[in-house]
Amino acid sequence: MPDWQQCEGELAGGEFPLERYLDGSERSAVFLTRFASGRAVIKLVLAGQAQAGELVERWNRAATLQHPHLVRIFAAGTWALAGMPLAYFVMEYAEENLAEVLRERPLTTDETREMLLPVADALAYLHGQGLVHGNLKPSNILAVEDTVKISSEAVSAGDPAADIRALGMVLVQALQSSAVDVLPDPFREVAQNCRSAGEIVAWLRSPATPVVKPAARKPRLRYYVAAAAVLVLGAAIAAGVAMHRTAAPEAAPPVAPDRPAEPPLSTPAAPDEITRRVLPGIPAKARNTIHGKATVVVTVAVDPSGHVTEATLERGGSPYLGKLALEAARHWQFSPVEGTGPRNWMLRFEIMRTETQVVALRAGRE
Numbered sequence: 001m002p003d004w005q006q007c008e009g010e011l012a013g014g015e016f017p018l019e020r021y022l023d024g025s026e027r028s029a030v031f032l033t034r035f036a037s038g039r040a041v042i043k044l045v046l047a048g049q050a051q052a053g054e055l056v057e058r059w060n061r062a063a064t065l066q067h068p069h070l071v072r073i074f075a076a077g078t079w080a081l082a083g084m085p086l087a088y089f090v091m092e093y094a095e096e097n098l099a100e101v102l103r104e105r106p107l108t109t110d111e112t113r114e115m116l117l118p119v120a121d122a123l124a125y126l127h128g129q130g131l132v133h134g135n136l137k138p139s140n141i142l143a144v145e146d147t148v149k150i151s152s153e154a155v156s157a158g159d160p161a162a163d164i165r166a167l168g169m170v171l172v173q174a175l176q177s178s179a180v181d182v183l184p185d186p187f188r189e190v191a192q193n194c195r196s197a198g199e200i201v202a203w204l205r206s207p208a209t210p211v212v213k214p215a216a217r218k219p220r221l222r223y224y225v226a227a228a229a230v231l232v233l234g235a236a237i238a239a240g241v242a243m244h245r246t247a248a249p250e251a252a253p254p255v256a257p258d259r260p261a262e263p264p265l266s267t268p269a270a271p272d273e274i275t276r277r278v279l280p281g282i283p284a285k286a287r288n289t290i291h292g293k294a295t296v297v298v299t300v301a302v303d304p305s306g307h308v309t310e311a312t313l314e315r316g317g318s319p320y321l322g323k324l325a326l327e328a329a330r331h332w333q334f335s336p337v338e339g340t341g342p343r344n345w346m347l348r349f350e351i352m353r354t355e356t357q358v359v360a361l362r363a364g365r366e
Contacts, residue, residue, distance in 0.1 A: 002046070002084060004029035012088055013079045016042050032093070035074045039093045043153070044079075044086045052078045052087035059089040062152045065129070069122035071142060071149045089153060094142035096320055098174070102138055104319065106176035109184060115141065115174065116167075116190070117204045118148040123163050123197035132158035136166035138173055146285050164197065269345070269360040275306065276333035279356045280324035280349060287353050294351045296322045298329040299363065302343045306334040309342065325349045 004024045008031070011017055018031040022041070033042040047055055059076035076089040098115065101107070107115065119141060126133060133140075135154040142149050168180050168191035177183050180191045194200045297314040311329045313322045329347050337343070344363040349356060 002029070002081075004044075007031070007044075007081065010081060012042055012044065012081075012086075013075075013077045016040075016075075016088075016090055018042065033090060035090050040074060040090050041093050042088055042090045044081075044088045046084060047087045048085060052085060055087040056089075058156060059087075059153055062155045065126075065131075065152060065155065067122055067125045068147065069118040069149050070125070070152045071144065073152055091151075091153070092144050092149070094144050094149070095323070096143045097139050098141040098170075099138035100319065102173060102176070107174045109175070109187070112171065112174050112187065113204065115148060116171070116187075117201065119150055119167065119170070120197045120200040120204065122150050123160075123167065124201050126155060127160040127163070127197055130157065131155050132160055132163050133166075134158055134162070136163055136170060138170060141170070146283065160196065164195070164200075167191075167197075167200070269362060273335050273362075274332065274360055275335055276331070277358065277360075278328040278331040279358065280321070280328040280351070282321065282324060282351060282356065286320065287351075290351060290353050292352070294318055294321055296325040296349045296351065298322075298325050298347045298349070300329050300332065300345050300347060302334045302345060304337055304339070304342075306336040308332055308334075314346075321349075321351055325351075 005021045007018050007029070008021055009018065012031075012033070016033045016035070018033060020032040022030045022032060024030060027046045028043060030041055030043050033040050045052075045055060056076045056078060059073055063073040063076065071094065072092045074090045074092075076087070079086045079088055119136075123133060123136075133150060133152075133154065134156055136150065140151040140154075142151065171183055171187050171191055172178075172180055175183060175187065181188065183191055190200055190203060194203060294317065296317045299312045299314060300308045301310040303309050308330055311326055313326045325347075328349075332345075332347070334343070334345070346361045346363045348359040348361065350358070
């Protein structure tokens, strides 16, 4: 298996920088990259010459597809890295995917409906082109800025019925039901009676379609206030999986957000100890879901020259906001201190609707 992380800094195809390793397996890896001066993602796949040619041809066909709820593929090609033959494609950067949200909690019925429409609309477009998605699952339902999109790299000819069956399983997973036949109404009717993506879209857009309100749930601390911004699924899984706060009974008192555990001993930073502060870029739609203050804590290791060498997100709080804070923390710089080993700092980001504040604490006993 290649050591994919060691590939950071390489230039794929002589054009796309492998800026940061995001994920991978024995035969593939995903990196943050740049396209047209904007943020993008590149996926590398180990492949022989014949297979690489087939993959690139498929990805180039997918790149010609135009639909607001399909992830755009910008470029595809082949490349050799240290003798390894690779195929690659560059696509839109997604802030989050549905699988990450479902690890935290199921969707409400309203959220499921808002996710289902753009996904079914994209499937209807593909089926109208004589194509299928072929790999529909929560991890391939993505938030790109404020829009729900489905991945497009696996698109090929096939049986549309397989996509509809897969969409039924997505509903089961989104609502964390045990099977299609025990889904809450009206989703059971969709999964059992709609034979095509076009029927699902028409059903969802029909004024006669009932709107089901989610039953009140027992309040759970992690789902309130700051955690609401979490489940924005990428600034929302967007206007699409538009993550709203979990409804609580009206009489329930406000609950404070989860706060990550902090080291028991810490010292505030002196004015001259930090030479560069970077705040996370929080999309407006994510901020609008915050009521009160969302707190995210990142611990960073700093080398003697003042550069951050490692950043770790403390447990608790919002995973979505945490990813943004983690990325910002990697770009902080501190005053150099010669003759010392690595130093640890705790950066506590306090995110509100109108602003972001940060408190820097030197971790450990002085």
